[in-house]
Amino acid sequence: MTNVEFFHYLLLLICGAGALTWLADRIAIPPAVVLLFGGCVIAIAGKRVPQTDPDLLLAAIMPPLLMSSSFYTAWKEFRGELGTIVSLVLGAVTFTTVAVAVTVHTVNPALPWAACFTLGAIVSPPDAVAAKAILQRYPLPARLVAVLEGESLVNDASGLLLYQMAVSAALAATITFASATGLFFELILIGIIVGLLCGHVMCWALPRLGEPMLGIVVTFVMAWASYGIAEAVGGSGVLSVVTCGLVLGIRQHRVFSADLRIKAKATWEAVVFILDALVFIMIGLVLHEILARVNHESAVVMAGLRVALPATAAAIVARLVWVLAAVWLPSRLRARRSGGEAWSFAEAIVMGWAGMRGVVSLAAAIALPENFPGRDVIVFSTFLLIIATLVVQGGSLAPLIRWLKLRPAARHTMSEHEARAHSFGAALDAAKDMAKQGPHIPRATLDRLIAEYKVRVTANKGAHLTGGLRIEERAQLLRMELELVGVTRGALLDLHRNGRVDDAVLHRIESELDFEEMRLIRLLEP
CATH class of the missing domain: 1.20.1530.20 (Na+/H+ antiporter like fold)
Structure with missing residues (x-):
């Protein structure tokens, strides 16, 4: 078997693995078992099987x-x-x-x-x-x-x-x-x-x-x-x-x-x-x-x-x-x-x-x-x-x-909703602290920051319609949101470090924060 033939053989194995995995899901059998039998069938019926x-x-x-x-x-x-x-x-x-x-x-x-x-x-x-x-x-x-x-x-x-x-x-x-x-x-x-x-x-x-x-x-x-x-x-x-x-x-x-x-x-x-x-x-x-x-x-x-x-x-x-x-x-x-x-x-x-x-x-x-x-x-x-x-x-x-009747044990840590409430609560407290820093942050911006979904609509619609001041105001808003995502992430990691959040909840919420951070960074790009 030449190298090209082996490559084509490998591609066929990958396609076959995908098909067998799909079949295993349909008949509720572990994919490993179906894949193993598939390999045995190929080994018995196949005339040109590469040495493993x-x-x-x-x-x-x-x-x-x-x-x-x-x-x-x-x-x-x-x-x-x-x-x-x-x-x-x-x-x-x-x-x-x-x-x-x-x-x-x-x-x-x-x-x-x-x-x-x-x-x-x-x-x-x-x-x-x-x-x-x-x-x-x-x-x-x-x-x-x-x-x-x-x-x-x-x-x-x-x-x-x-x-x-x-x-x-x-x-x-x-x-x-x-x-x-x-x-x-x-x-x-x-x-x-x-x-x-x-x-x-x-x-x-x-x-x-x-x-x-x-x-x-x-x-x-x-x-x-x-x-x-x-x-x-x-x-x-x-x-x-x-x-x-x-x-x-x-x-x-x-x-x-x-x-x-x-x-x-x-x-x-x-x-x-x-x-x-x-x-x-x-x-x-x-x-x-x-x-x-x-x-x-x-x-x-x-x-x-x-x-x-x-x-x-x-x-x-x-x-x-x-x-x-x-x-x-x-x-x-x-x-x-x-x-x-x-x-x-x-x-x-x-x-x-x-x-x-x-x-x-x-x-x-x-x-x-x-x-x-x-x-x-x-x-x-x-x-x-x-x-x-x-x-x-x-x-x-x-x-x-x-x-x-074996089931996952009852949680001794926070639920996903409790962890979200705590983490985003830390960001909300940080937003309130921003309001105390001085008059350089417009009150309207902070209001839009707290009402997140309203900000997303109004800021994107009017970003390029009201001139440079509006664009700078929107950029300031996005930078503040990005900072609050970091605060939220830090609070979540503190909960995990203290044993109040398990790994599954941590990964799920962290994934959401990653997407939110990427969205904000993309919007801030010139």
Whole structure:
């Protein structure tokens, strides 16, 4: 396949992804499931399927998706549930690895223990892209979403460590507890440090660029750069991108201009939609390569099924057991002993069920050395497990949520209307202070400023009809309005900083203020 043919093939995949996403919305099935099946159909029926490089998936497609997810992560909820996230990242991943290894070896005693543990490590961490693609469609309590998304964003370090230990053991390489511990902290610390540096560099650079399009390009470049730099120096590229996105997400309200925020949001939404769809289609396309290998040895198919079925069952059950025993039960005991909010049983069940695997697990499986014992069986089993978790868990998540009657928790923060009233009240107070500054501000102008909609009509109709004085009066009015938008924005950010407004309300009202600021700046242009 030539480069031009590959480009045309990629365009067809994007068009197909759009059509499948539209179909998924019509039949109320998660798009990830429909896209995955679409890729499998192409892999089985297509005669000329390009080879899918898992390293390319991780290096080219994953960083923007991770950056987008971490950018919109509710930081306060993430920080407040850090203990639960750490429990899942360290405990659940390790427990799942052991459970899968023991179960698979019990059913398939001929498969070496090292290969069983390698498979367990590969499939133990849930995937960030899969989690976001499934969870964003359902209204869930904010802290539950924060835990599930936060866990999937940062759990690659523990999964990768277990994976490297198992591969080294299978290939008779020497690895000690001390070296494993050092590798674990090296992955985490280097990844976080690189992400922090990239995030702060971006926060420094964006306000100085001026041109929004350059700023948008920088955000994409930094997503790839933070991943590549961390991987090059021995850290976790995933953690680096996530940390960079969190830094930018926390500081965006001070760093981004209104123009940049509006244009960047639209651009990122379009790009993320395309990449998100391509990820799941490409997972399906990998089936073509797997079938090409196993067709030479039909016994691999049956062996893969004998491994995949118990591995899938063990992975699903192990996560449920860990969530109930290590998250739900301790939270109930703490709530009885010292108060606080415990996890409900419905939240725990959804937390345990939402453990979809995706492209990271598949890439790790395909990256196994050619001489690794049971490699083809592990790759085929991993692919089947990914399909099972996406279809079974992802497809049944909506009915499960409805059956459990799980709804977003009642607000402990201001509602959207209360936040608007408070923020615009601050601007109104500032307008009244302007009236006390002196006679240089005409009273009529202030009256028109308070009666906003009347001003918009009269000022635009008469701006160029009453001479230079009228034009200057209108410009003064617009500058005052622009100043009040800044006051409103500051009051809103103070509410968010003090915990009285949640992220969803902040983003919605801030978006309105961005459009208002852009309107005023455009009207003030000569």
